[in-house]
Amino acid sequence: MQFARYIAQRYLVSKSGTNAVNIITYISIGSIILGTMVLFIVLSAFSGLKEFNLSITSIIDPDIKVLPATGKTITLTPTQEKELASFTEIQAYSKVIEERAYLEHEGKTSLGFIKGVDENYLNVTQIDSTIFAGNWPTVGEPAVAMGYLVRRRLSVNLTDYSSLLSVMTPKPGTGQITDPTQAFNSSKAVVSGVFQAGETLDNDHIFANIDFVGALLGYPEDKISTLEIKLSPEADEDRLREKISSLLNNNVILKNRIELNDALYKMLNTENLALYFICTLVLIIALFSFIGSLIMIIVDKRKHIKTLSDLGASLASIRMIIFTQGALMILLGGAVGIILGAILIVIQQQFGFIPITESLPYPVKFEQVNIVIVYATIVILGFLSARLAASRINKKFISSD
Numbered sequence: 001m002q003f004a005r006y007i008a009q010r011y012l013v014s015k016s017g018t019n020a021v022n023i024i025t026y027i028s029i030g031s032i033i034l035g036t037m038v039l040f041i042v043l044s045a046f047s048g049l050k051e052f053n054l055s056i057t058s059i060i061d062p063d064i065k066v067l068p069a070t071g072k073t074i075t076l077t078p079t080q081e082k083e084l085a086s087f088t089e090i091q092a093y094s095k096v097i098e099e100r101a102y103l104e105h106e107g108k109t110s111l112g113f114i115k116g117v118d119e120n121y122l123n124v125t126q127i128d129s130t131i132f133a134g135n136w137p138t139v140g141e142p143a144v145a146m147g148y149l150v151r152r153r154l155s156v157n158l159t160d161y162s163s164l165l166s167v168m169t170p171k172p173g174t175g176q177i178t179d180p181t182q183a184f185n186s187s188k189a190v191v192s193g194v195f196q197a198g199e200t201l202d203n204d205h206i207f208a209n210i211d212f213v214g215a216l217l218g219y220p221e222d223k224i225s226t227l228e229i230k231l232s233p234e235a236d237e238d239r240l241r242e243k244i245s246s247l248l249n250n251n252v253i254l255k256n257r258i259e260l261n262d263a264l265y266k267m268l269n270t271e272n273l274a275l276y277f278i279c280t281l282v283l284i285i286a287l288f289s290f291i292g293s294l295i296m297i298i299v300d301k302r303k304h305i306k307t308l309s310d311l312g313a314s315l316a317s318i319r320m321i322i323f324t325q326g327a328l329m330i331l332l333g334g335a336v337g338i339i340l341g342a343i344l345i346v347i348q349q350q351f352g353f354i355p356i357t358e359s360l361p362y363p364v365k366f367e368q369v370n371i372v373i374v375y376a377t378i379v380i381l382g383f384l385s386a387r388l389a390a391s392r393i394n395k396k397f398i399s400s401d
Contacts, residue, residue: 028293029333031286036337036378037344039279043370044345046272048363053264054257059126060197061260062094062228064237066244067253072099073223080247084227087243089235092123095224097213102184103206104166105154112150112204114167116213124230127197127207134158134193142212145193147202156191164188167206169216187216280377287385294326294389319390326386334378338371 068074076084076095084093097116103109119139122128128136137143144165146156156165168184189208196202214221227244231237241254258265308318345364348354352361 024289024296025293028286028290029329031289032283032330032333032378032382033337033340035279035283035286036334036374037341039276039283039377040338040341040370040374041344041364042275042279043272043373044341044364044366045362046268046275047365047367047370050265050268050272051365052363053261053268056198057257057261057264059130060201061257062124063231063257064229064240064244065255065260066227066229066248067255068225069251069253073219073225074227074248074252075222076224076227076248077222083247084244087240089232089237089240089243090229091232091235092120092230094118094121094124094228095210096121096226096228097210097217097219097223098225099169099213099217101206102168103150103154104168105156106163108154110150110153110204112146112206114144114169114213114216115205115207116210117207118210121228124228127195130195130197131193132196134191137192137207137209139209140211141192141209142187142189143192144189144206144208145195146191146206147204148194148196149199149202150204150206151191151194158191158194161190165191167208167216171218185216185218187212276373280381283378284381287381290326290329290382291385291389294322294386295392297325298322298389298393315393315395319393322393323383323386323390326389327383330379330382330386334375334382337378338374341374342366342371 066074084090095118099114101112101114103112122136131145132148134145137145144167154165157163166186166188168186171183171185189212195207210224214223229240231240237256244254245252308321309315345366348361348364349366354362356362
Protein backbone atom coordinates (compact mmCIF):
# COMPACT_ATOMS: atom_id res chain seq x y z
CA MET A 1 0.00 0.00 0.00
CA GLN A 2 2.82 2.40 0.90
CA PHE A 3 4.59 1.45 -2.34
CA ALA A 4 1.47 2.18 -4.42
CA ARG A 5 0.90 5.51 -2.66
CA TYR A 6 4.53 6.59 -3.16
CA ILE A 7 4.51 5.82 -6.90
CA ALA A 8 1.05 7.42 -7.32
CA GLN A 9 2.24 10.61 -5.64
CA ARG A 10 5.26 10.73 -7.96
CA TYR A 11 3.01 10.27 -10.98
CA LEU A 12 0.65 12.96 -9.68
CA VAL A 13 3.28 15.71 -9.46
CA SER A 14 5.35 14.69 -12.52
CA LYS A 15 4.46 15.77 -16.03
CA SER A 16 3.78 13.30 -18.80
CA GLY A 17 6.18 13.02 -21.70
CA THR A 18 3.29 13.80 -24.04
CA ASN A 19 2.00 17.37 -23.87
CA ALA A 20 -1.51 16.37 -24.97
CA VAL A 21 -1.82 14.05 -21.97
CA ASN A 22 -0.87 16.89 -19.62
CA ILE A 23 -3.48 19.19 -21.18
CA ILE A 24 -6.25 16.57 -20.97
CA THR A 25 -5.31 15.81 -17.36
CA TYR A 26 -5.51 19.49 -16.43
CA ILE A 27 -8.88 19.79 -18.17
CA SER A 28 -10.27 16.74 -16.33
CA ILE A 29 -9.08 18.07 -12.95
CA GLY A 30 -10.56 21.46 -13.83
CA SER A 31 -13.89 19.83 -14.67
CA ILE A 32 -13.86 18.07 -11.29
CA ILE A 33 -13.17 21.36 -9.50
CA LEU A 34 -15.87 23.18 -11.48
CA GLY A 35 -18.48 20.42 -11.02
CA THR A 36 -17.82 20.23 -7.27
CA MET A 37 -17.98 24.02 -6.94
CA VAL A 38 -21.27 24.24 -8.85
CA LEU A 39 -22.87 21.47 -6.79
CA PHE A 40 -21.82 23.16 -3.53
CA ILE A 41 -23.09 26.56 -4.69
CA VAL A 42 -26.46 25.10 -5.78
CA LEU A 43 -26.99 23.38 -2.41
CA SER A 44 -25.93 26.53 -0.53
CA ALA A 45 -28.29 28.65 -2.63
CA PHE A 46 -31.22 26.38 -1.84
CA SER A 47 -30.29 26.37 1.85
CA GLY A 48 -30.39 30.16 1.71
CA LEU A 49 -33.68 30.16 -0.19
CA LYS A 50 -35.22 27.84 2.39
CA GLU A 51 -34.04 30.06 5.25
CA PHE A 52 -35.27 33.16 3.41
CA ASN A 53 -38.75 31.67 3.00
CA LEU A 54 -38.73 30.64 6.65
CA SER A 55 -37.82 34.20 7.65
CA ILE A 56 -40.73 35.52 5.56
CA THR A 57 -43.20 33.12 7.14
CA SER A 58 -41.88 34.07 10.60
CA ILE A 59 -43.37 37.53 10.03
CA ILE A 60 -46.90 36.16 9.72
CA ASP A 61 -46.77 32.65 11.23
CA PRO A 62 -46.18 31.79 14.89
CA ASP A 63 -43.68 29.22 16.16
CA ILE A 64 -46.61 26.96 17.09
CA LYS A 65 -50.27 27.24 16.15
CA VAL A 66 -52.91 25.37 18.17
CA LEU A 67 -55.94 24.37 16.09
CA PRO A 68 -59.17 22.59 17.07
CA ALA A 69 -59.14 18.88 16.24
CA THR A 70 -62.86 19.05 15.42
CA GLY A 71 -65.17 21.95 14.76
CA LYS A 72 -64.14 25.58 14.57
CA THR A 73 -63.42 26.54 18.18
CA ILE A 74 -61.25 25.76 21.18
CA THR A 75 -62.53 26.18 24.73
CA LEU A 76 -59.94 27.98 26.87
CA THR A 77 -61.15 28.60 30.41
CA PRO A 78 -59.53 31.19 32.71
CA THR A 79 -57.98 28.32 34.73
CA GLN A 80 -56.49 26.76 31.62
CA GLU A 81 -55.22 30.11 30.42
CA LYS A 82 -53.55 30.76 33.77
CA GLU A 83 -51.77 27.40 33.56
CA LEU A 84 -50.81 28.08 29.94
CA ALA A 85 -49.22 31.37 30.94
CA SER A 86 -47.07 29.52 33.49
CA PHE A 87 -45.37 27.31 30.89
CA THR A 88 -41.71 28.36 30.76
CA GLU A 89 -41.41 27.20 27.15
CA ILE A 90 -43.78 29.99 26.05
CA GLN A 91 -42.41 33.49 25.58
CA ALA A 92 -45.74 34.92 24.40
CA TYR A 93 -49.11 33.66 23.20
CA SER A 94 -52.12 35.21 21.53
CA LYS A 95 -55.78 34.21 21.37
CA VAL A 96 -57.24 34.41 17.89
CA ILE A 97 -60.75 34.26 16.43
CA GLU A 98 -60.96 33.90 12.65
CA GLU A 99 -63.73 33.39 10.13
CA ARG A 100 -64.64 33.92 6.49
CA ALA A 101 -66.28 37.29 5.93
CA TYR A 102 -68.17 39.25 3.31
CA LEU A 103 -66.83 42.78 2.96
CA GLU A 104 -68.74 45.73 1.49
CA HIS A 105 -67.86 49.36 0.97
CA GLU A 106 -69.98 51.81 -1.02
CA GLY A 107 -71.38 49.15 -3.31
CA LYS A 108 -68.08 47.33 -3.85
CA THR A 109 -67.84 43.84 -2.35
CA SER A 110 -65.21 41.22 -1.70
CA LEU A 111 -64.92 37.92 0.09
CA GLY A 112 -62.32 37.98 2.83
CA PHE A 113 -60.94 36.36 5.93
CA ILE A 114 -61.21 38.28 9.18
CA LYS A 115 -58.80 37.53 11.99
CA GLY A 116 -59.46 38.91 15.45
CA VAL A 117 -56.33 39.08 17.63
CA ASP A 118 -55.61 40.24 21.15
CA GLU A 119 -53.02 42.75 22.35
CA ASN A 120 -50.32 40.05 22.62
CA TYR A 121 -50.44 39.19 18.93
CA LEU A 122 -47.67 41.62 18.00
CA ASN A 123 -45.42 39.87 20.54
CA VAL A 124 -45.98 36.57 18.71
CA THR A 125 -45.64 37.69 15.09
CA GLN A 126 -44.14 40.69 13.30
CA ILE A 127 -47.17 41.42 11.12
CA ASP A 128 -47.15 45.08 12.18
CA SER A 129 -43.79 45.47 10.39
CA THR A 130 -45.64 44.97 7.08
CA ILE A 131 -47.90 48.00 7.64
CA PHE A 132 -46.95 50.56 4.99
CA ALA A 133 -49.88 52.96 5.38
CA GLY A 134 -51.76 53.90 8.53
CA ASN A 135 -51.49 52.04 11.83
CA TRP A 136 -52.27 48.73 13.45
CA PRO A 137 -55.79 48.71 15.02
CA THR A 138 -55.87 50.17 18.50
CA VAL A 139 -57.10 47.84 21.26
CA GLY A 140 -60.84 48.34 21.95
CA GLU A 141 -61.50 50.26 18.73
CA PRO A 142 -63.72 48.86 15.90
CA ALA A 143 -60.92 49.15 13.38
CA VAL A 144 -59.22 46.81 10.91
CA ALA A 145 -55.94 46.54 9.06
CA MET A 146 -56.35 45.02 5.59
CA GLY A 147 -54.23 43.67 2.78
CA TYR A 148 -53.50 46.20 0.09
CA LEU A 149 -55.17 44.07 -2.63
CA VAL A 150 -58.44 44.00 -0.64
CA ARG A 151 -58.21 47.74 -0.12
CA ARG A 152 -57.67 48.29 -3.84
CA ARG A 153 -60.76 46.26 -4.72
CA LEU A 154 -62.94 48.04 -2.18
CA SER A 155 -61.42 51.53 -2.65
CA VAL A 156 -61.39 52.21 1.09
CA ASN A 157 -59.86 55.37 2.54
CA LEU A 158 -57.84 55.17 5.74
CA THR A 159 -59.41 56.47 8.97
CA ASP A 160 -62.49 57.67 7.08
CA TYR A 161 -65.20 57.61 9.74
CA SER A 162 -67.77 58.96 7.29
CA SER A 163 -67.46 55.89 5.05
CA LEU A 164 -67.07 52.75 7.14
CA LEU A 165 -66.37 49.21 6.00
CA SER A 166 -69.22 46.69 6.45
CA VAL A 167 -68.13 43.26 7.69
CA MET A 168 -70.60 40.37 7.51
CA THR A 169 -70.05 36.84 8.81
CA PRO A 170 -72.38 33.83 8.66
CA LYS A 171 -74.39 33.16 11.79
CA PRO A 172 -73.52 29.90 13.53
CA GLY A 173 -76.06 27.11 13.44
CA THR A 174 -77.48 24.38 11.26
CA GLY A 175 -80.49 23.97 9.03
CA GLN A 176 -81.79 25.55 5.87
CA ILE A 177 -81.63 29.31 5.35
CA THR A 178 -85.09 30.70 4.60
CA ASP A 179 -84.29 34.42 4.88
CA PRO A 180 -80.85 35.46 3.47
CA THR A 181 -81.03 38.79 5.26
CA GLN A 182 -81.05 36.96 8.60
CA ALA A 183 -78.18 34.60 7.73
CA PHE A 184 -75.38 37.04 8.57
CA ASN A 185 -74.13 39.03 11.50
CA SER A 186 -73.00 42.48 10.44
CA SER A 187 -70.88 45.25 11.90
CA LYS A 188 -69.00 48.30 10.70
CA ALA A 189 -65.38 49.26 11.19
CA VAL A 190 -62.92 51.91 10.13
CA VAL A 191 -59.81 50.93 8.17
CA SER A 192 -56.82 52.07 10.24
CA GLY A 193 -53.97 50.54 8.26
CA VAL A 194 -52.88 48.64 5.16
CA PHE A 195 -50.28 45.87 5.13
CA GLN A 196 -48.29 44.08 2.44
CA ALA A 197 -47.26 40.64 3.66
CA GLY A 198 -47.42 38.46 0.57
CA GLU A 199 -50.09 37.81 -2.03
CA THR A 200 -51.98 35.22 0.05
CA LEU A 201 -52.62 37.60 2.95
CA ASP A 202 -52.81 40.76 0.86
CA ASN A 203 -55.58 39.29 -1.29
CA ASP A 204 -58.22 38.55 1.35
CA HIS A 205 -57.08 39.06 4.96
CA ILE A 206 -58.14 41.74 7.41
CA PHE A 207 -57.07 41.97 11.06
CA ALA A 208 -59.18 43.36 13.87
CA ASN A 209 -59.40 43.28 17.66
CA ILE A 210 -60.53 39.97 19.11
CA ASP A 211 -63.40 41.62 21.02
CA PHE A 212 -64.78 43.09 17.80
CA VAL A 213 -64.67 39.75 15.95
CA GLY A 214 -65.90 37.77 18.96
CA ALA A 215 -68.94 40.03 19.27
CA LEU A 216 -69.54 39.81 15.51
CA LEU A 217 -69.59 36.01 15.67
CA GLY A 218 -71.40 35.82 19.01
CA TYR A 219 -68.61 33.82 20.69
CA PRO A 220 -68.48 33.62 24.50
CA GLU A 221 -65.24 34.76 26.15
CA ASP A 222 -63.86 31.23 26.54
CA LYS A 223 -64.25 30.34 22.84
CA ILE A 224 -61.44 31.02 20.39
CA SER A 225 -60.46 29.70 16.97
CA THR A 226 -56.73 29.20 17.52
CA LEU A 227 -53.86 29.87 19.88
CA GLU A 228 -50.66 31.29 18.39
CA ILE A 229 -47.47 30.80 20.40
CA LYS A 230 -43.96 32.22 20.36
CA LEU A 231 -41.44 29.86 21.93
CA SER A 232 -38.80 30.95 24.42
CA PRO A 233 -35.20 30.63 23.15
CA GLU A 234 -34.43 27.41 25.08
CA ALA A 235 -37.86 25.81 24.70
CA ASP A 236 -38.30 22.08 24.17
CA GLU A 237 -40.97 22.00 21.48
CA ASP A 238 -41.88 18.33 21.91
CA ARG A 239 -42.37 18.73 25.66
CA LEU A 240 -44.50 21.84 25.15
CA ARG A 241 -46.66 19.99 22.62
CA GLU A 242 -47.38 17.30 25.22
CA LYS A 243 -48.20 19.86 27.90
CA ILE A 244 -50.59 21.83 25.68
CA SER A 245 -52.32 18.70 24.41
CA SER A 246 -52.81 17.51 27.98
CA LEU A 247 -54.03 20.94 29.12
CA LEU A 248 -56.63 21.09 26.34
CA ASN A 249 -57.73 17.46 26.78
CA ASN A 250 -56.08 16.28 23.55
CA ASN A 251 -58.78 18.02 21.50
CA VAL A 252 -56.31 20.10 19.52
CA ILE A 253 -53.80 19.83 16.68
CA LEU A 254 -50.45 21.59 17.03
CA LYS A 255 -48.44 22.72 14.02
CA ASN A 256 -45.09 24.46 13.89
CA ARG A 257 -44.07 26.94 11.21
CA ILE A 258 -42.79 24.30 8.81
CA GLU A 259 -45.96 22.25 9.18
CA LEU A 260 -48.06 25.34 8.55
CA ASN A 261 -46.18 25.81 5.26
CA ASP A 262 -45.89 22.12 4.44
CA ALA A 263 -46.58 22.52 0.71
CA LEU A 264 -43.93 25.24 0.36
CA TYR A 265 -41.22 23.18 2.04
CA LYS A 266 -42.10 20.04 0.14
CA MET A 267 -41.77 22.03 -3.07
CA LEU A 268 -38.42 23.51 -2.01
CA ASN A 269 -37.05 20.12 -0.93
CA THR A 270 -38.22 18.51 -4.18
CA GLU A 271 -36.59 21.24 -6.25
CA ASN A 272 -33.43 20.95 -4.16
CA LEU A 273 -33.30 17.18 -4.72
CA ALA A 274 -33.99 17.56 -8.45
CA LEU A 275 -31.20 20.11 -8.90
CA TYR A 276 -28.85 17.94 -6.82
CA PHE A 277 -29.42 15.02 -9.21
CA ILE A 278 -29.03 17.29 -12.26
CA CYS A 279 -25.73 18.68 -10.96
CA THR A 280 -24.61 15.17 -10.03
CA LEU A 281 -25.37 14.06 -13.59
CA VAL A 282 -23.20 16.91 -14.89
CA LEU A 283 -20.50 15.77 -12.47
CA ILE A 284 -20.76 12.21 -13.80
CA ILE A 285 -20.34 13.50 -17.35
CA ALA A 286 -17.25 15.43 -16.21
CA LEU A 287 -15.87 12.22 -14.68
CA PHE A 288 -15.90 10.58 -18.12
CA SER A 289 -13.10 12.96 -19.10
CA PHE A 290 -11.37 12.04 -15.84
CA ILE A 291 -11.57 8.34 -16.74
CA GLY A 292 -10.26 9.12 -20.21
CA SER A 293 -7.31 11.08 -18.80
CA LEU A 294 -6.41 8.21 -16.45
CA ILE A 295 -6.52 5.73 -19.33
CA MET A 296 -4.25 8.04 -21.36
CA ILE A 297 -1.86 8.23 -18.39
CA ILE A 298 -1.86 4.42 -18.28
CA VAL A 299 -0.99 4.26 -21.98
CA ASP A 300 1.67 6.96 -21.57
CA LYS A 301 3.22 5.11 -18.57
CA ARG A 302 3.15 1.69 -20.28
CA LYS A 303 6.94 1.32 -20.20
CA HIS A 304 7.05 2.31 -16.53
CA ILE A 305 4.28 -0.16 -15.73
CA LYS A 306 6.17 -2.95 -17.59
CA THR A 307 9.34 -2.08 -15.67
CA LEU A 308 7.46 -2.25 -12.36
CA SER A 309 6.06 -5.63 -13.39
CA ASP A 310 9.53 -6.92 -14.29
CA LEU A 311 10.79 -5.80 -10.89
CA GLY A 312 8.14 -8.00 -9.26
CA ALA A 313 5.15 -5.68 -8.79
CA SER A 314 1.88 -7.62 -8.95
CA LEU A 315 -1.02 -6.74 -11.24
CA ALA A 316 -3.06 -5.76 -8.18
CA SER A 317 -0.39 -3.36 -6.91
CA ILE A 318 0.01 -1.75 -10.36
CA ARG A 319 -3.76 -1.23 -10.53
CA MET A 320 -3.60 0.20 -7.01
CA ILE A 321 -1.00 2.76 -8.17
CA ILE A 322 -3.32 4.09 -10.89
CA PHE A 323 -6.34 3.92 -8.58
CA THR A 324 -4.44 5.85 -5.89
CA GLN A 325 -3.34 8.49 -8.40
CA GLY A 326 -6.95 8.91 -9.53
CA ALA A 327 -8.17 9.02 -5.92
CA LEU A 328 -5.65 11.74 -5.06
CA MET A 329 -6.79 13.77 -8.07
CA ILE A 330 -10.40 13.42 -6.90
CA LEU A 331 -9.62 14.33 -3.28
CA LEU A 332 -7.59 17.39 -4.26
CA GLY A 333 -10.01 18.50 -7.00
CA GLY A 334 -13.03 18.08 -4.73
CA ALA A 335 -11.36 19.98 -1.89
CA VAL A 336 -10.35 22.87 -4.18
CA GLY A 337 -13.88 22.98 -5.67
CA ILE A 338 -15.49 23.19 -2.23
CA ILE A 339 -13.02 25.86 -1.07
CA LEU A 340 -13.69 28.00 -4.15
CA GLY A 341 -17.45 27.47 -3.76
CA ALA A 342 -17.27 28.42 -0.08
CA ILE A 343 -15.35 31.60 -0.93
CA LEU A 344 -18.02 32.62 -3.45
CA ILE A 345 -20.80 31.87 -0.94
CA VAL A 346 -19.12 33.99 1.76
CA ILE A 347 -18.62 36.84 -0.74
CA GLN A 348 -22.30 36.63 -1.70
CA GLN A 349 -23.31 36.71 1.98
CA GLN A 350 -21.12 39.73 2.69
CA PHE A 351 -21.53 41.78 -0.48
CA GLY A 352 -24.55 40.33 -2.34
CA PHE A 353 -23.04 40.67 -5.81
CA ILE A 354 -25.92 38.62 -7.30
CA PRO A 355 -29.20 40.43 -6.50
CA ILE A 356 -32.82 39.35 -6.83
CA THR A 357 -33.88 42.99 -6.78
CA GLU A 358 -31.91 46.20 -6.34
CA SER A 359 -32.27 45.98 -2.57
CA LEU A 360 -32.42 42.19 -2.07
CA PRO A 361 -29.36 39.96 -2.70
CA TYR A 362 -29.92 36.32 -3.62
CA PRO A 363 -30.05 34.41 -0.30
CA VAL A 364 -27.34 31.81 0.32
CA LYS A 365 -26.35 29.91 3.44
CA PHE A 366 -23.06 28.23 4.32
CA GLU A 367 -23.83 24.85 5.92
CA GLN A 368 -21.40 22.11 6.94
CA VAL A 369 -23.88 19.44 5.87
CA ASN A 370 -23.57 20.69 2.28
CA ILE A 371 -19.79 20.22 2.46
CA VAL A 372 -20.32 16.63 3.61
CA ILE A 373 -22.91 15.89 0.89
CA VAL A 374 -20.82 17.38 -1.93
CA TYR A 375 -17.52 15.84 -0.85
CA ALA A 376 -19.12 12.44 -0.28
CA THR A 377 -20.71 12.62 -3.75
CA ILE A 378 -17.48 13.49 -5.57
CA VAL A 379 -15.42 10.98 -3.57
CA ILE A 380 -17.80 8.06 -4.17
CA LEU A 381 -18.26 8.77 -7.87
CA GLY A 382 -14.59 9.64 -8.34
CA PHE A 383 -13.31 6.50 -6.61
CA LEU A 384 -15.62 4.36 -8.75
CA SER A 385 -14.29 6.13 -11.87
CA ALA A 386 -10.67 5.62 -10.78
CA ARG A 387 -11.32 1.95 -10.12
CA LEU A 388 -12.91 1.57 -13.56
CA ALA A 389 -9.90 3.19 -15.23
CA ALA A 390 -7.41 1.10 -13.23
CA SER A 391 -9.21 -2.10 -14.24
CA ARG A 392 -8.10 -1.47 -17.84
CA ILE A 393 -4.62 -2.68 -16.85
CA ASN A 394 -4.29 -6.44 -17.42
CA LYS A 395 -1.53 -8.96 -18.12
CA LYS A 396 -2.02 -8.62 -21.88
CA PHE A 397 -1.52 -4.83 -21.64
CA ILE A 398 1.64 -5.22 -19.55
CA SER A 399 3.22 -7.87 -21.78
CA SER A 400 2.45 -6.08 -25.09
CA ASP A 401 5.17 -3.97 -26.69
